[in-house]
Amino acid sequence: MKKDGIQWEIPREASRSRGLRPLVEAPFLRLPRPNLDDNTADLDRLERALAQRGITPLRFDPRTLGEMAGKVREGDFEVCPVVGREGDGWALIDVVPGASPGDVLGFALDCGTSRLAFYLVDLASGKRLAERSVPNPQIPFGEDILSRIVKARRRDGLEALQRCLINACNETTAALLSEQGRSPSDVYAFTVAGNTTMSHFFLGLDPANLCREPYIPVANHFPFYRAADLGLAIHPRALVYVFPNVGAYFGGDLIAGIVACGLHHREDLSMLVDVGTNAEVVLGNRDWLIACAGAAGPALEGGVVERGMMAAPGAIDWIRIDPGSLEPTYRVIGGGKPVGICGSGLIDLVAEMFMAGILTIQGKINTQLRSPRIVELPDGPAYIVAFADETADGMDLAVSEVDIGILLKSKAAMYTILNVITRKVGVSLQDVKHIFIAGTFGNHIDPAMAIRIGMLPDLPLDTYQGVGNTAGEGAAMLLLDRELLEVVEKLRTRITYIELNVNMELMNEFRGATFLPHTDPRLFPSVKIPERALGRGALREEWPRGGP
Amino acid sequence: MKKDGIQWEIPREASRSRGLRPLVEAPFLRLPRPNLDDNTADLDRLERALAQRGITPLRFDPRTLGEMAGKVREGDFEVCPVVGREGDGWALIDVVPGASPGDVLGFALDCGTSRLAFYLVDLASGKRLAERSVPNPQIPFGEDILSRIVKARRRDGLEALQRCLINACNETTAALLSEQGRSPSDVYAFTVAGNTTMSHFFLGLDPANLCREPYIPVANHFPFYRAADLGLAIHPRALVYVFPNVGAYFGGDLIAGIVACGLHHREDLSMLVDVGTNAEVVLGNRDWLIACAGAAGPALEGGVVERGMMAAPGAIDWIRIDPGSLEPTYRVIGGGKPVGICGSGLIDLVAEMFMAGILTIQGKINTQLRSPRIVELPDGPAYIVAFADETADGMDLAVSEVDIGILLKSKAAMYTILNVITRKVGVSLQDVKHIFIAGTFGNHIDPAMAIRIGMLPDLPLDTYQGVGNTAGEGAAMLLLDRELLEVVEKLRTRITYIELNVNMELMNEFRGATFLPHTDPRLFPSVKIPERALGRGALREEWPRGGP
Incomplete structure (x- = not known):
């Protein structure tokens, strides 16, 4: 798993300090052999020995009683029962005769x-x-x-x-x-x-x-x-x-992501943001957690936008534009000629176009500027990131005003969702001390750029951490720490989930957020808006579509 | 189930006073229909409604989640979930759409x-x-x-x-x-x-x-x-x-028998005796229970003895012998001519032969007595209960000294087991206030006769109650009272089980008990031994065989 971009820094004290408590274990047991004074049944004998190790209550699969008892006898009462934590009890998965269970x-x-x-x-x-x-x-x-x-x-x-x-x-x-x-x-x-x-x-x-x-x-x-x-x-x-x-x-x-980031045991107010077609956001600390999800449109994952693509070899994931020459410098994942542009590349591009004054605060391309890269295509103005002879498919890699409009709606939706969730609990975005950004996107995005376009709030950069695949991380952590089962169960019922209700109030908020960085520049004091970015009318606001 | 012989009198206050709490029930639930403010999942909705009725935690069969949710939808959220108590939780067995579950x-x-x-x-x-x-x-x-x-x-x-x-x-x-x-x-x-x-x-x-x-x-x-x-x-x-x-x-x-007799919640010291090839005995009250089982031989169930049979149509189950004429009067189950003699009939016969002086205290037939019924057969002396023209198969129905010897060993084993178990807990047989006799045998046996032959201790007759099929009774009770699950689980671990160790001490006790009624007549003060019963030498003592 790639962990470039922002540093991987997930707290794992939970499982580390307690040592391993895996979901399944197979302890070696030397059971006392039965005799007339201790003539309990074969499986009760096994159950008793496991209970002495705290592995209780034990649940048997009724269809395997005979097989399990047979293995106890096969091992002559020296066995490794394979037991797994299952809810509030333990499941007997198998019995391995002998002193070693083999791999678990x-x-x-x-x-x-x-x-x-x-x-x-x-x-x-x-x-x-x-x-x-x-x-x-x-x-x-x-x-x-x-x-x-x-x-x-x-x-x-x-x-x-x-x-x-x-x-x-x-x-x-x-x-x-x-x-x-x-x-x-x-x-x-x-x-x-x-x-x-x-x-x-x-x-x-x-x-x-x-x-x-x-x-x-x-x-x-x-x-x-x-x-x-x-x-x-x-x-x-x-x-x-x-x-x-x-x-x-x-x-x-x-939920696995929350576990992976340890959101549920942090004292500081923290946030987990999973960016995709839907933006999923969890805010809270060890005392409370609130969650919200809403459509953000597929633009941030590189979808919809014409030359957009996943962060994969051939994708431009980093761009800088010289404000004087308006010429770009970019990086291609895996090297070579570019094929397309991924979400983080798009954010860089829009942020740099904005800073270079190519884009207005309304997200329109300033066609007055003289550059061979600023062109008028059949569907409107566009900026050519790479000319045909520089691309893998021999076609201009251009990003149009339409493409940018889609991205702006996505970033506006994201910002609005972050705002809604903090307002719901009466805190301000400034109170949030850690923002974990999950997904491939989180590993590639540059928070400075995301702030410039008004997608992420204007907070100290060290607030942001890309945390990669938190879902996989959480799932793997649970394999090694069965106590997380209970944590997850509590989380599930503890999280207050807000269904995003797209009403007039939200649309007003969303409209302001479709601007670069926002209609209210006081929200982004660190973003210095270039003079020439103040230009033409705004795009048509319509909340982006998501999926379940 | 026949409940003749001794009166059926099993206490069922437990389930009666609380009303029915069956193992499985299917309550009708009108679930709130989902909406944006209450958008919990279909099965969680069902689970929540059941929890509100105290039916929790609910366990789902993972292979049926889709089917169960489908039935919730089919009933348009009006359903009868079929739930069964399973250990410390509830199993969702099925969901019946609509307002009636049908039969349960x-x-x-x-x-x-x-x-x-x-x-x-x-x-x-x-x-x-x-x-x-x-x-x-x-x-x-x-x-x-x-x-x-x-x-x-x-x-x-x-x-x-x-x-x-x-x-x-x-x-x-x-x-x-x-x-x-x-x-x-x-x-x-x-x-x-x-x-x-x-x-x-x-x-x-x-x-x-x-x-x-x-x-x-x-x-x-x-x-x-x-x-x-x-x-x-x-x-x-x-x-x-x-x-x-x-x-x-x-x-x-x-265990089902203990439940059926309510042994576990009685204040008085009580005993449950299940008579078969093995004699199984439980002694105790609501505070403690001790159990013992031992081979008694099949004689009491009508086995082994040559003309012995189960208590079924054609079996003689009741006999009286006139001490003067030595002529018998008997009853045949279902009427008609007799085929054989069942356990209770055999006990009556031996008791009556003893009282009539036909049998000595050693269990020998007094061949000195003049009666056409006392005969010498190839395998020894015998008493003819019914002559060939009175029987269903046209053959003499005779009971030999050998047959009687087998019965005496069984009755001696039974008495010894009852003695062992009471001695183990330091009480005397006189302290036992109720003795429940289970099995078909229990329904037919006359305790007065069993006392006369020294099989049951010499206690007031109202101490004894035949309780029939307590195993089936207990199993049926549990269907209607799920709280018995917990009772059974406690019983299982609470019962102290004594393995009968056939040693010299036990054999000495057994030997005395093979006599009619016992070598120590002070143990049976109510039994008046007839003069002519004091006769020849004892039978060879060997503990009867049983089975697991």
């Missing part, structure tokens, strides 16, 4: 709309053995999640969407295990953090009601599944834990 | 070595709809349980023994339901009380270690099964509860 492994999965990220963890040592990210195999069903929900309504559609996810899991986990010389049957735990829709797809639950008012999930929290229930090709009785969601727009990925 | 039924099974007794109960009204008893289909594998355990060791033997039990369950429950015009899918609960070996067979658990020292069950308590786990043809997710056992020789049938 777990997988964490960040089940994202675009990508699936897998982490293979050794639960005995706490070591991460391998990780891999693959494209979400549902993409052929629809790039955005709304079209996948529509596909799920077709006959066998939901099954197909689930099956391709599970197949991808089985292929990737098998590859990682094989590379590490490990066996699938030694994987006893699987944790999954995804947004609400992805969690529904993963579990084969109908997402139809997620995308129509009043946006109702099938379930907000899920029982522990066993691998065989879902067709996961690991130990058939491996525990599968899917992070709960708070609502249709607030998924387990964000 | 349960079966209780007394899973005996010889017979299976089924009770069909309406869990909503508490009414017993039907009951039926069928022979245990395992009998062709072996009349006694030990030979079945041996059969289970063969390839697929255990599966075959389990399968025939389950098949018998499916046939009998289907017949009862069909006669009552009810549907198998409306049966949501199934409770089973059996001895430890039968519970193992029912669940497909290997009983091999039950019959060899140190006599270890696979498990002493069992998780809740679902009907589909066992192939029971009722609702596939119906809860199946198998009463726990305390050890190889102390099964769930006896």
Whole structure:
């Protein structure tokens, strides 16, 4: 996982100070052999020994009683029971006869709309053995999640969407295990953090009601599944834990993110911002947490904008523009000629165009300026970042006023959401001491640039931290710290979730935020607006579209 | 169930005073419809409404989340969730859309070595709809349980023994339901009380270690099964509860019996005696319970003895002998000519032969007496109860000295066990205020006769109560009173179980008890020993055989 951009700095005191308390363990037990004075049953004997180690109450899968007792006998009462924390009790997953359980492994999965990220963890040592990210195999069903929900309504559609996810899991986990010389049957735990829709797809639950008012999930929290229930090709009785969601727009990925950033045990007021098609925001400290999510439009992830793309090789992710010559300098992920521009590149571009006076505070391109890069295209004025001979596809890489308008709506939505949530609890943005920015976006974005365009509030730069894949991080942390199960359960019920109600008041606020940096420059004292940026009329305001 | 003989008088204040608290119920819920201000998930909405009725925590079968939420929608949020108490929580068994759940039924099974007794109960009204008893289909594998355990060791033997039990369950429950015009899918609960070996067979658990020292069950308590786990043809997710056992020789049938007699909440010192091949005895009150089991031999159930039979049509179950003429008067179950003699008949016979001076205190037949009924057969002296022309098979119905010797060993074992258990806790038999005698035997036995032969202690006759099928009774009670789950769990761990150690001391005690009524007549002050009963030498003492 790339952790460039802003420094990775997630507190993990919770699990570190207490040592490992993995979700699944397999302690070696030398059970007293039965005799006439101690003739308790085989499984009760095992249960008793585990209870003496605090592993109680123990729950047996009724279909395996005979098999488990057989293994106790096979090991001649020297066994390693494989036990996993399951809610307020323990599940007996298996019994390994003899003094060593072999490997005790777990997988964490960040089940994202675009990508699936897998982490293979050794639960005995706490070591991460391998990780891999693959494209979400549902993409052929629809790039955005709304079209996948529509596909799920077709006959066998939901099954197909689930099956391709599970197949991808089985292929990737098998590859990682094989590379590490490990066996699938030694994987006893699987944790999954995804947004609400992805969690529904993963579990084969109908997402139809997620995308129509009043946006109702099938379930907000899920029982522990066993691998065989879902067709996961690991130990058939491996525990599968899917992070709960708070609502249709607030998924387990964000709960895992809160856990990863330790928001729930910080004294300072902190904020977690997950930027995507929807902006998901959590604000709070160890005493309270409030969350809000709203459509921000896909612009920040590099979607919609004509030459926009994901932060991937070939994408421009950093740009500076010389205010005199109006010539750009840029960086291409992976080097070589650029293919497109990703979210952070777009933010840099708009911020630099604004600072260079190419863009007005209304987001219009100042066509009065003399530069071969400022051109009039069929759909309006544009700025050419790279000429045809400098790009990978031999076509001009231009960003139009229309593209910029889309970005401005996204950034306005983001700023408005941050404002709404702080106002809801009667604090000011200045009271927020840490803002964690999650996602690939968070690793690439330059907060100084985001402040210049008025997307992020004008706070000291060290307030901001990019924290990468917090969903995957949280899911992996839970594998090694079962006490987080309880934390998550409390979080789920503790978080006050505000449904963003797009009304007149909000639209007024949003309108002001579509300007560069804002209609009220007092909100951005650090941004020095260039003289020539004060220009033509504003864009048409319309809140950007999101998805569940 | 026949309740002749001694009056049926089981206290049921527990469930009566509290009203019905059935194991499974299906309350009608009108859930608030979701809206933007109350947009919790479908299943969380159901869970919340159940929690408001105290039904919490709710456990979902992970494989049915989608189906359950679908039914909530199908009922347009007006539903009857079918919930069953499962340990310290509740299982969501099903959701019935609409305002009525239909029937909510349960079966209780007394899973005996010889017979299976089924009770069909309406869990909503508490009414017993039907009951039926069928022979245990395992009998062709072996009349006694030990030979079945041996059969289970063969390839697929255990599966075959389990399968025939389950098949018998499916046939009998289907017949009862069909006669009552009810549907198998409306049966949501199934409770089973059996001895430890039968519970193992029912669940497909290997009983091999039950019959060899140190006599270890696979498990002493069992998780809740679902009907589909066992192939029971009722609702596939119906809860199946198998009463726990305390050890190889102390099964769930006896725990159910304790519950049925209310031994655990009586102030007075009481005793439950279950008479079969093994005599199982529980002594105690609401503060403590001690249990003991020991082989008593099959004589008391009508086995072994040549003309012995179960208490069934054709069996002589009551006999009186005129001390002058030495002529008998008897009663045949169901009327007509006799086929054999059952346990209670045998006890009457021996008691009457003793009182008439036909039997000596050593259990020998006084061949000096002049009577056409006292004869010398190839295997020794005998008493002819019915001549060939009076019997159903046209053969003399004779009981020999050998037969009587077998019965005397059984009765001596029984008396010794009762003595051992009272001595263990430092009380005397005179302190015991109630003695409940379970089983068919208990319904037929005349305690006055049992005292005369020295099988039961010489206590006031109203101390004794025949209580019939307490195992089935307890299993049926649990269907209607889920609080008994906790009672049973406490009982299981509270009962002190004494393994009967057949040593020299015990053998001395046993030897004295093989006499009529005992070598120490002071123990039986109410028994007037006739002069002519003081006769020849004693029988060879050897503790009778039992089975696990």
